[in-house]
Amino acid sequence: MMEAPASSFYLLLPLMVSAVSSDAGIPSVVLDSWTDFWLFRFFYNIAGYATIVIPGFLLIQYFRRRDYLETGHGICFPLVKSCVFGSELKSLHSEDASSSARNEATDPSTARQVLRLLFCAAGLQVSYLTWGVLQERVMTRTYGATDSSPGEKFKDSQFLVFMNRILAFTVAGLYCAVSKQPRHGAPMYKYSFASLSNILSSWCQYEALKFISFPTQVLAKASKVIPVMLMGKLVSSKSYEYWEYLTAVLISIGVSMFLLSNSTGKHPSTVTTFSGLVILAGYIVFDSFTSNWQDSLFKYKMSSVQMMFGVNLFSCLFTMGSLLEQGALFESVRFMARHPEFAVHAALLSVCSAFGQLFIFYTINRFGAAVFTIIMTLRQAFAILLSCLIYGHAVSLVGGLGVAVVFLALFLRVYARSRMKKRSRKAVLSEAPVQKV
Incomplete structure (x- = not known):
């Protein structure tokens, strides 16, 4: 009511x-341009999410104040318990098992973890390289162009986010239904935080292509290693070694050198460039929070597919509610009906996003947010390298130097990490006789 x-x-x-x-x-032309302005659309979407978030927040506070976990009963009790309270006591007991699993996953003595890392890297590269090509096509080119008509562009970034999330939610749900999963312990509402930041980061990523070139967007993505590490300190209270900061800076510098040396030379207007950079800054902040919040949620006994299901459940709820309230859902469906080519591209985007999310959650669960960000940073360089190979773009001296800096930073990171682990193992062995006595 x-x-x-x-x-x-x-x-x-x-x-x-x-x-x-x-x-x-x-004039109506001025009004249309104002309502299509990205900042208006951003807060317009936020208003839609608020119609779901605010009542949900009030309900959670109501159940907690009434101590519903102790006094509740009836047919709705299991649902409320799962959404608001979870099985937090059990999750705390399982934290040690989860930590031991993480330690086992990062054990340098087994070659299986090297293969897992390579598998994650390859899956992320294939999924998101394809996704990037389709993303640029959908947001920057027209559909239905003929000799007599210039065609029309698709404008609603939120609908593309919804398409991506609905397939990912379906895939994760089917996987959880047919395979054995750990007993779920996290309160369901905690997924909503990662869901909101994930929706907003994806929206910013799509929307930015309306204002800046694709190389500029890739450049911004390649420089987000440090924000992710800083967000890790804020969200998860993580600590990083000095060499991790140094190699993160070197990776960002190297990729930036390569991408800037291969820019197209197009210079948008100052206002457009500023708008695009603001949107990209929003993308970096939201995306950094998402990966670190998901990393902190893995303290509960859950699989990466359960994480995917929970996050996308809320993402579908938020985006569908907002689209229905705006009346934009059916307008986007009509656009798909007018342009079957767009429907194919949107479907492929969803497939790449769904499989990409599987690799994202698995990688974060096994190796952490910082390693995941390094893999995705390298993906930016591979995207430009692939473009050079296919379309014959020349790599300048500065670009080649940038690639060398990236791989030098990775070598230093691997070398420093192996030295640290060897030292820790030697310290454990040296303390063993003392423990026996």
């Missing part, structure tokens, strides 16, 4: 803006 007035206001907001602008004598 409480949501109806908020939803009605949300739906009437564009009409109210239109009425005010009409009375003020503002």
Whole structure:
């Protein structure tokens, strides 16, 4: 009952803006450009998510104040317990097992972990290199162009996010249904934090292509290793060695040198460039929070597919609610019906995103957020290298030097990590006789 007035206001907001602008004598062209402005769309989407988040937050507070875990009963009790409370006591007991599993996964004495890392890296590269090509095609090119018509561009980034998440949610749900999974312990609402930041980072990634070139976007992505590490300190209270910061800086510098040396030389207007950079800054912040929050959630006894299911469950709920409230869902479906080529591209985007998320969650669970970010940083360089091989772009001296810096940084990182682990093993062996006595 409480949501109806908020939803009605949300739906009437564009009409109210239109009425005010009409009375003020503002041309419709100016109004359309204003309502299509990225900042308006951003807060418009946020308003849609708020109609779900705020009632959910109030319900959680209500159940906690009433001590529903002790006093609740009835048919809804299992659902409320799972969503609001979870099995936190059991998850705390399982934390040691989860930590031991993580230690076993990072054990340098087994070659199996090297193969796992290579498998994760290859899966992420294939999924997201293909996804990047399709992303640029959908957001920057027109559909239905003919000799007499210039065609039309697809504008709703949120619908693409919804398409990606609905398939990922389906894949994860089917996998959990047919395979044995650990007993779930995390309160379901905790997935909503990663879900919101993931939705917003994906939206920023799509939306930025309207304002900046693809190489500029790739450059920004390649420089997010340090923000992820800083977010790790804030979210998970992680500590990093000095050589991790040094190699992260070298990787960012090397990839930046390579990408800048292969820029197309196109210079958008100052306003457009500033808007694009602001959107990319939002992408980096949201994406850094997502990976580190997911990493902290793995303290509960859960699999990467359960993580994928929980995050995408809320992502589908948020994006579908917002699209329905805006009336944009059916408009996007009509666009797909008018342009079957777009429907194919959107479906392929969803497939790449779904499989990419499987690799993301598995990689973060096994190797942590920083290693995942390094793999994805290298993916940016591989995307440009692939473009050079296919389209014959020349690599300048500065670009080649940048590639050398990246691989030098990776070599230093692997070398420093192996030395640290050898020292820790020697320390354990040296303490063993003392423990026996």
